[in-house]
Amino acid sequence: MFLPTPRRAVGCVALWLLFLLFPCRLPAVAADAVPPSAPSPDEPFLPLRAADGGDIPPLTEEEKLDLRCLLAVYPAVRHIAAESDGSLLLVMSDGSRVPYRSVPPAADDVKATMAAPYPPEPLRPPTPEGVAPGRVRSAALLAALYGVSQADVRSRLSTVPFLQGVVMMHWRVTKAFMGVTERLRAALQQDPSLRPWLKSDGGFAWRRIAGEPRLSAHAYGIAVDLSARRAPYWRWSRLRPHPLQQTYPSAIVRAFEDEGFIWGGKWHEYDIMHFEYRPELLCKARAGKTGGVSPVPSGDADAR
Incomplete structure (x- = not known):
């Protein structure tokens, strides 16, 4: 069985006291690092991944808002996949993929279903023919x-x-x-x-x-x-x-x-x-x- 000598015991106690007195030194270095995936203040973070290592297709402000909302309200949507043709897919937790932005555009992709603005209460604007926000579904x-x-x-x-x-x-x-x-x-x-x-x-x-x-x-x-x-x-x-x-x-x-x-x-x-x-x-x-x-x-x- 290992038994510490008196000199070794004193050294261990000294190291332990240093650790207690200066606990913030090592964490302070890591705290200054910014995670690679962190969003910048002026750009809403979207977990976009390009297919085949290609470029990410440009997004409109409305598309960014759509995707942020989809990620916020549906935990099963894990990230967004960008295809080389410019289409965007919602990647689900089970690995399945759902078209958000189709190329060419599709009448029932997710982007199309979110295009007509839904008016929350107390708004009840007129509903002429063709106005039915949310009635089109993906x-x-x-x-x-x-x-x-x-x-x-x-x-x-x-x-x-x-x-x-x-x-x-x-x-x-x-x-x-x-x-x-x-x-x-x-x-x-x-x-x-x-x-x-x-x-x-x-x-x-x-x-x-x-x-x-x-x-x-x-x-x-x-x-x-x-x-x-x-x-x-x-x-x-x-x-x-x-x-x-x-x-x-x-x-x-x-x-x-x-x-x-x-x-x-x-x-x-x-x-x-x-x-x-x-x-x-x-x-x-x-x-x-x-x-x-x-x-x-x-x-x-x-x-x-």
Whole structure:
């Protein structure tokens, strides 16, 4: 067994005292170093990676904002891949890739779905033909986030308590939907007349949009309909626009928007009962007001 001599013991104690007296010397050197990936003050950091070691294609300010919001609200989006043809891809946590900017442009890439600005409450501008912010969706992004088939989506559903009953929602959305419920409960205490508007008429439903080949947002478990008999769908009414697009209770719309859900009443092809989780649109809409990306609460973290 090693036993220190008295001289060695004194030396060890002296070294230990020096360490205690000057603990900041070594860390001070490292603290001055800037990590290679740190964003500069005037350039929002985006984790861009070029394919084949090529150049990064230039980004517009709007594209930078889009990508910052997508990274902020969807933990499953890990970084952005730049292709040699100028296209940009969202690289997901499972390695799959979703087109953000296609070359040539595509009507349903993620950039196109974020092009029309969504007006958060209290804004309710006119909705002439062609104005439907958020109604165009990227099927590739929805599949990557929520599931590629009915069985896949069903395996990820959760039963979430609501004010009146329960709603089946995708597990990535349950945290945000529970936040909506709490906000609506508080709104009801202030205004009990809201209650007839708050009957759930369904969350998850594997189906296509009426009259269209595209899957509904309900098929991914990210949408809910409220009080369908009071809040109509555009195919059920001849009114263009519908008066409820202006008079529907703002407290309900605001409760959903504050948690990342958009309202179908702000579309030309209105769906006044309909709310769906699209936090990237609200992040983008509010970025100008906050001076930067300060996103609405994201869904559950990318783990379960």
